[in-house]
Amino acid sequence: MGRRLQQTLYAVLGVGALSAMDLSSFCHPDPAAPDMPLIAQARASEVSSKFPEVSAAPAAADYRELTWAELADVDFKDVYLEELDSYYWKPVFGDQVLAAEGKDVYITGYVIPVDLDEDFYVLSRYPFANCFFCGGAGPESVVDLRFKDSDHRTYQTDERLTFHGNLRLNADDVYQMNYILDGAEEHPL
8 A cells, every 4th residue: 555545544534533532521521620629719709890781690600511421322213293294313312301390401412503593503413514404413413503682693503512401302293303402692701
């Protein structure tokens, strides 16, 4: 095998291995790190003193991290829907998902603008090329972002961001996602 071909093969294998890794832990430092609370408190205090109007907003500490692994605690059963004359996957949520229902959470993922005219965005565990809409993942890998305010910025496809809000579960409405983040806003890290 020629040297150039060998280098290309190694590059392709390297990119494949890197893309298969879940790097989400790099976006959120380990909360068990010894200095983490002190750093977070210092930053919050600094912001409050410079911008008193910001201190009225919920603190980042008021939200708990929701992971994609937790959202994967769901099974799906085929249910026939006469109205559509077809089957759909009805979620049967596991204990981890049920425990997060109605809680204030934050989650990191890839933004996918589904319909800009309707302000319909989802947050996906995977980039667009591998997401639920492209057939590369299941419905447990997307969260419908229901924004708190309509004056949020326009998000681009595959922006990797963190959002917080209140998690709502949907098992019955086939026209909505199974996971909905009500009052969604970008989460301050």
